[in-house]
Amino acid sequence: MKSRFLRTFALFSTFMMTIPALAWADDAAQAAATIDTGDTSWVLISAALVMLMTLPGLALFYGGLSRKKNVLSTIMYSFFAMVIISLQWPLWGYSLSFGPDINHIIGSLDWFGLSNVGIDPNPDYGATIPHQAFMIFQMMFAIITPALISGAFAERMRFPAFIAFLLLWATFVYDPVAHWVWGVDGWLRNLGALDFAGGTVVHILSGVSGLVACLVLGKRKGLGSEPMIPHNLPFVVLGAALLWFGWFGFNAGSALGANGLAVSAFVVTHLATAAAAFSWVVAEWLHHGKPTTLGAASGAVAGLVAITPAAGFVGPMPAILIGLISGVVCYLMVSVVKAKLRYDDALDAFGIHGIGGTWGAIATGLFASTAVNPAGGDGLFFGNPEQLVNQLIAVAVTWGVAIVGTYVILKVINLFSKLRATDEEQDTGLDFTQHGEDAYTDLVSGSTLAAFAAVPAAKATAGAVKPAL
Structure with a gap:
């Protein structure tokens, strides 16, 4: 009798243990049925390409632009942005940026520590890719944005202050604006503002924040009385080339699939970049009498910045025009306006990213076409002036948040840790x-x-x- 009872209990226990396994297998099969391997592969490759933009692309670009006594500290800014944000993002950054909406302002902490962010797709952020694929792709955007800011205050911000700045700026500036523009029910997204891959969220935020930072920290010691020229132009050109290469993941990857929209974004990214490099070099040639490799590299980055918000919404010919204008406008800002206003944007983060991103966001409101992307909207030149208004609102809001947020964060940090390296430290x-x-x-x-x-x-x-x- 006892033996029969034990056998019955064992069979019942095995059956009960099988139920969760069957349920898990059913969930796995359902996920496999909705995940597209081609889309997933492209998004993961794109995430790796965006990582390449920071390390080694931006690190070499900024490192080469700095003086040789500051090259490692400049590279370290980019390297440690990778380290710190790679920890901040899965803990709370991703949840604040893309988590369930709170009053159209910020994401909740429901996804803290990647809770509920697994391998199953989230239809709001890529119906054919694992949710974690989208998360890691967006992490690379969150990494490069504060790294871009470092070009403005290079050669004079102390490293402890920089670490504090990374954490606070990412949490209180980047994450909320990312939610407004890209998060489900974010208020700028609901307004209809278009930003395909980061003109407002990445470039305006970083460029304008860089301007604020260089003004708060003050000019480098010796500016105007001693040479402050790039110490390694081959580094600069190599870094720019790696940025150009990685930017295909930045822009075309934002289609979140191996599809026609990704192809379109890839094509217009390349065309705008070439056009901006060309127009920068021509402007420089006419202005100074010599075409330089530094100008070609800087112009290419200006074109990459300007096409970023428009990459998924414009066709090839508008992309070339966007690039041509970007090269000239950014050149004038870097070579003429900065000299007249006498602010020390050391590596031209504001002149290229702040100004290029602003022009790109506005140009999106001019040239966007539903023929390219039905999910977007037509711009002014396609009969919809309201889109331009939405873009101008997004630009103004992003400028305002960058100015106020960055200023407050730097002042708070300075209460606990000195921001600026001493004159002796800068000399050394x-x-x-x-x-x-x-x-x-x-x-x-x-x-x-x-x-x-x-x-x-x-x-x-x-x-x-x-x-x-």
Whole structure:
């Protein structure tokens, strides 16, 4: 009797244990039926391409533009943006940006720590790809945006302050604006503002925030009295080429599928970039008498920035026009306006990203066409002036948030940790004073460069200058 009872209990237990397994298998089969492997592959590849834009693309571009005593500290800005935001984003950044909406202003924390963000598709953010694929793709956008800002304050912001800035700016500036523009029920998205891949969220936010940061920190020591030219132009050109390459993931990947819209975004991205590089070089040639490799690289980045918000909404000919105008406008901002206004945007983050992103967002309101993307809207030149109004509202709001948010964050950080490197630290170079390293070795003496000799022996023996928090 006892044996029969045990056998019956065992059979019943096995049956009950099988039910969750069957349910899981059914869920897995359902997910497999909706996930498109081609779309998923393209989004994952695009995420990797956007990562390449930050490391090594932006790191080399900005590193080459800096002076040799600051090249490592400049590269470290991009590298540590990758580190910090890769932790902030899955913990709370993604949930604030794309999580269930709260009053059209911010995402809830329902997805904190990637809770409820699994491998099944979320129809709101890609019906044919795993939810985590969309999450990791958007993470790469969140990484490069604050890294772009660093070009404005390069060579003078202390590293502890930069870490605090990364966390606070990403949380209180980037995440809310990303929700407004891209999150389901975000108020700018509901308004009808178009931003295919980040003209407002990435480039206006980063460029304008960079302008605020360079004004708050002040000019670099020696600006105007000593040379501050790029130390390695091959780095700059290589970085720009990697940005151009990675940008195909940035823009075409935002179609969230291997489809015709991705192809269109890919094509217009390339055309606008070439057009902007051409127009920048021509403007520079006419203005200064020489076409430079630095100008070609800068123009290409200006074109990439300008086409970003429009990439999924405009055709090839408008893309070329957007690029041509971007090259000239950004060149004038960098070479003429900055000199007259005398602000120290060290690596032209504002001149290229702030101005290029603003022009691109406005151009979207001019040239957008439902013939390219039925999910978008027609722009002014296709009979819909309201779209231009929506774009102007989005631009103004993004400028306002960048100005106020960045200013407040920097002032708060300065209460606890000095923002600006001292004059002595700037003379020596941030590579050594902030990181205890030097990028280059003196081939004659076999010792480190003169920056090390300028530091008192006791500090050199210690291996690094310990910054005061």
